[in-house]
Amino acid sequence: MTDLELVRDLSEEQLLARFVPLLPTAASTIVGPGDDAAVVSAPDGRFVVSTDVLVEDRHFIRAWSTGYDVGWRAAMQNLADCAAMGSRATSLVVSLVIPGDLEVSWVTDLARGLADACGAHGAAVVGGDLSGGQMIVVAVTVHGDLAGRPPVLRSGAQPGDTVALAGVLGRSAAGLALLGAAVADPDPTLVAAFLRPDPPLEAGVRAGVAGASAMLDISDGLLRDAGRIARASGVTIDLLDPADSVPGDLAALSEAAGRLGIDPLTWVLTGGEDHGMLATFPAGVELPAGFRVIGSVRELGASSTARVTVAGAEPPVTGPGWDHFAG
Amino acid sequence: MTDLELVRDLSEEQLLARFVPLLPTAASTIVGPGDDAAVVSAPDGRFVVSTDVLVEDRHFIRAWSTGYDVGWRAAMQNLADCAAMGSRATSLVVSLVIPGDLEVSWVTDLARGLADACGAHGAAVVGGDLSGGQMIVVAVTVHGDLAGRPPVLRSGAQPGDTVALAGVLGRSAAGLALLGAAVADPDPTLVAAFLRPDPPLEAGVRAGVAGASAMLDISDGLLRDAGRIARASGVTIDLLDPADSVPGDLAALSEAAGRLGIDPLTWVLTGGEDHGMLATFPAGVELPAGFRVIGSVRELGASSTARVTVAGAEPPVTGPGWDHFAG
Known part of the structure; x- marks a missing residue:
């Protein structure tokens, strides 16, 4: 048995001396780590900001996720929030x-995972804080630049708009289900989708440039997140039959779904954490690269309740709706 | 016994519906909470950013700190980092x-504590994330505006500069020691200094305007934090005898020090978390309101080692140096 070097064997200063040099840098950084605060360029006089936290035994367990995976995922779920505003991190x-x-x-x-997730997108880690505690918590705050464009909010969808998606559906949920069921030889693509999601961040920026009317990243499932746009915008979102609009996503899940006795439609409609970009575009706007049509925006129905339909009807499945505290 | 309402009795949405309306708002917010990200004004094309985390049973215990105290302190330690760059949050x-x-x-x-700490300084809470977990963790990221000025770094102190302090020394450490010793009727001023530090944030901004050459907020004790400026700037920092320079701070601690059998000088020189502004100013600069002279910057000595002296000699006490992981 080798002697593992543990965090408590190092001083905070020694640990930081190992950690900080691994972090990604970028030209937008005016003052980087090491002072009371960093200073970052915000060329158009605004910045986008979002924060997301990963908690051990809640969002990940050490048996499945390496430090690299957790660093990657912590960065990526934040980068996706930035991209979903149409901004570049x-x-x-x-x-x-x-x-x-x-x-x-x-x-x-973890630092290497952060660096690899950020580095490809030109984002730097400019500061941080370190503390002891009983469990691992990684709280990331991300900042983005809109390059003079208006932010793409959830509230701008209009009847007649096209609903479009960039990225995959259901794979992260399927990967988690495979890990949870401890099946032999789980589909590595699905497991990787859960451990290291790789959402199409540039597509979010392109959507902003193209003039998307609303956008978010799918963190809690297509139905639930489409419902957020519907409510914020006061519209109905009618999704196409997934068998027609996203056959590739259903096909990618079919083997795993068969092994676990699950309808792949459930994962496609309610699986979260793939962080795909769900956007609406005014009619006539050419969809940016990476987006495909998955539905349309309609007026509120007779009930005047913002809702999501599939092929004009109630969704064929409903998700549990992720809740951190429900008993 | 009353029925206490617990977090697990509410959905995440219900909890946010109670929490978010309590948060402070500000005119600098372009897009506030509720979307994938917020958008904040950065009028001079840059923003200052820092993050600090409070962990239950590490930085606070629920027996001593209310939710209000923790919210206040989480905000204030971040606001102090912003001020120590010469920026306004x-x-x-x-x-x-x-x-x-x-x-x-x-x-x-906690939301009310955040709001009261921020509100007086015009800062908004523009977003957040919520998760379950075994222990309470409050991770705050703060952003500041420099109004066109250069940031005040730790590295700009020059031989001949004046060393000055705004804020108090040793009170938070004394308050913590009183709570730890469970003495009857502890000095409420000292206990409050630990539970709800109230550093002179505006003095930090004034120091930036006046042209401070270096600055930080004292989070780990005067000696240790002065040493950080000394090292970053490559200078010696010589502090005046505290009996001459900060007699009021020593006097404020004397009763508590007597009760606990501690030299108040230890708290003054090594007590952290009062978050006072420690700054250096070029000779001839008039000190901004709130600052008093506590020392001077000198050339490196014969050893060429950046260090801190007191009245030209080795400091009369040395602190333990806070470390989160040391066994």
Whole structure:
């Protein structure tokens, strides 16, 4: 048995000396890590900001996710929020809570995961905070640049708009289900979709440039997140039959669904955390690369209740709706 | 016994519906909470950003700190980082991890503490994230505006500069020690200094306007934080004898120090978390309101090692140096 180096074997300063050099840098950083605060360029006089937290035993378990996976996912779910406003990420700050008995290599792997997720998109980690604690918590805040464009909100969808999607549906949920069922040889594409989601961030920026009327990233499932646009905009969102609009997503899930005895439509309509970009575009706008039509925006129906339909009818499945506290 | 309403009795949406309306707002917010991200004004084309985390049983315990106290302190330690760059805070985002058996009133009290700490300084809470978890974690990211000025870094102190302080020394440490010793009728001023520090944020902004050459907020004790400026700037920082420079701080601690058998000088020189502004000013600059002279910047000595002296000699006490992981 090798001697594992643990977090409690190092001083905070020593740990930071290992961690900080691994973090990604970017030209938008005016003052980077090491002072009381960082300073970041915001060329158009505004910045986009969002924060998301990952908690051990709630969002991940160490048996399935490496430090690299957790760093990647923590960055990516934040980068997706930035992209869903139509902005390009410039910078992140990371608050990290770690137990003393965690391996140091887990922490440096986390930095590498952060770096690889951010680096491809030109975003830097410009600051952070480190604390001990009983469980791992990774709280990331991301900042984005809109390059002079208006932000794409959830509230701008209009009747007659096209509903379009960039990215995949249901794969992260399927990967999680495969890990949970401990099946032999789970589909590695699906498991990776859960552990290291890779949403089409540039498509979000392109949607902003093209003039998307509303957008969000799908973190809680297509039905639930489409419902958020519907409510914020005061419209009905009618999705096409997924068998017609997203046959590839259904096909990608079919083997795993068969093994677990699950209807793949459930994953496609209610599976979260793929972080695809769900957007609406005014009629006549050419869809940016990466987007495909999956529905249309309609007036509120007779009930005047914002809702989501599938092929004009009640959705064929309903999701549990993720809730962090429900008993 | 009354029926306490617990976090797990509410859905996430219900909890947010109680929490979000309590948060402070500000004119700098272009898009506030409720979308994938917020949008904040950054009029000079840059923003200052810092993040700090508070962890239950590490930075606070529920027996001593109310939700209000924790919200106040989480905001204030971040606001102090912003001020220590010479910037004025515009906006915060908050990631909150809470156990299901926490009282809902604790969470709404936290929002009120955040609001009261921010509100007086014109900063808004523009977004956040909420998750369950075994222990409470409050991760705050703050953003500040420099109004066109250069940021005040730790690295700009020059031999001949004046070392000055705005704010108090040692009171938070004394308050913590009184709580830890469970003494009867502890000095309420000292206890409040620990539970709800109230650093002179505007003095930080004034220091930036006046042309401070270096600055930080004292989070780990005067000696340790002065050492950070010394190292970053490559200088010696020579502090005056505290009996001459900060007699009021020593006097404010004397009763508590007597009760606990501690030299008040230890708290003054090594007590952290008062978040006073420690700054250096070029000779001839008139000190901004709130600052008093506590030392001077000198060339590196013969050893060429950046260090802190007191009245030209080794400091009379040394602190333990806070470390989150040391066994």
